[in-house]
Amino acid sequence: MQISLDISKTLRSGEREFQLEARFVSQGQRVVVYGPSGAGKSQMMKALAGLMTPDRGRIELAGRCLYDGVAGIDVPARERNVAYLFQDYALFPHLNVRQNIGFGLQRGWRNPRAGVDGEAIRYWLQAFELEHVAHQFPHQLSGGQRQRVALARALAPQPSALLLDEPFAALDPGLRARMRAELDTLQRRLAIPMLIITHDPEDVRVFGEHVLRMEQGRIVEETQA
Ligand SMILES: Nc1ncnc2c1ncn2[C@@H]1O[C@H](COP(=O)(O)OP(=O)(O)OP(=O)(O)O)[C@@H](O)[C@H]1O
Numbered sequence: 001m002q003i004s005l006d007i008s009k010t011l012r013s014g015e016r017e018f019q020l021e022a023r024f025v026s027q028g029q030r031v032v033v034y035g036p037s038g039a040g041k042s043q044m045m046k047a048l049a050g051l052m053t054p055d056r057g058r059i060e061l062a063g064r065c066l067y068d069g070v071a072g073i074d075v076p077a078r079e080r081n082v083a084y085l086f087q088d089y090a091l092f093p094h095l096n097v098r099q100n101i102g103f104g105l106q107r108g109w110r111n112p113r114a115g116v117d118g119e120a121i122r123y124w125l126q127a128f129e130l131e132h133v134a135h136q137f138p139h140q141l142s143g144g145q146r147q148r149v150a151l152a153r154a155l156a157p158q159p160s161a162l163l164l165d166e167p168f169a170a171l172d173p174g175l176r177a178r179m180r181a182e183l184d185t186l187q188r189r190l191a192i193p194m195l196i197i198t199h200d201p202e203d204v205r206v207f208g209e210h211v212l213r214m215e216q217g218r219i220v221e222e223t224q225a
Helices: 041-049 097-103 119-127 143-155 173-190 201-207
Strands: 003-013 016-026 030-034 056-061 064-068 082-085 161-165 194-198 210-215 218-224
Touching: 003 041, 016 041, 016 210, 016 218, 030 041, 030 201, 041 056, 041 082, 041 161, 041 194, 082 143, 097 119, 097 143, 119 143, 143 173, 173 201, 194 201
Parallel strands: 030 194, 030 210, 082 161, 161 194
Antiparallel strands: 003 016, 003 056, 056 064, 210 218
């Protein structure tokens, strides 16, 4: 993946002020952002996904400019072609597994039919071994299944990059290890560039081709495998 990011943002809540001054360039396929709580990791990822607008700077992904404060470029989130997986997976509670996966596939497809099918959905149900729960709703799934649905939904529209914000934080240690191994295999198979936020040293070990350590809104250290 080719990312070039150089952004500033001042976030205020009441008396508190947080200054994000993030800058890095990466050619890595597996980039890990590591650092303490409140360092600005999620805000940086949101800027990349188009969910937070910086005060100034420039963001480029795979040779395409997504944001440029000076040139007045700010590509809307839905046109950035990046998949962003939130900490809590954010599945739609009123849609079943099949519909959740189908959601990202068609623009403007706000309310897919319960029986919605299609080759792409079948492929992802099969790839993630979710066929037997295709008609179940998120609250009827285990943590690992929910995560697989979220990943399948994120990958179904064939994004050019996958952004994961602490993808294993909500899982128990056994499942976390299994899902980590699954993601490792999947990323290699699909060769999809991935940027992952984590607190967990084991994620850094497995996915850290390029590791960015973040503290107080800045990238303070970089290591490349
Ligand atoms: N909407 C907002 N308004 C004001 N400040 C905010 C807002 N969102 C986040 N912040 C502040 O920005 C800082 C960075 O938050 P961010 O969520 O990026 O940290 P993080 O490194 O991802 O932390 P964690 O690992 O706990 O998720 C924090 O100090 C937070 O309080």
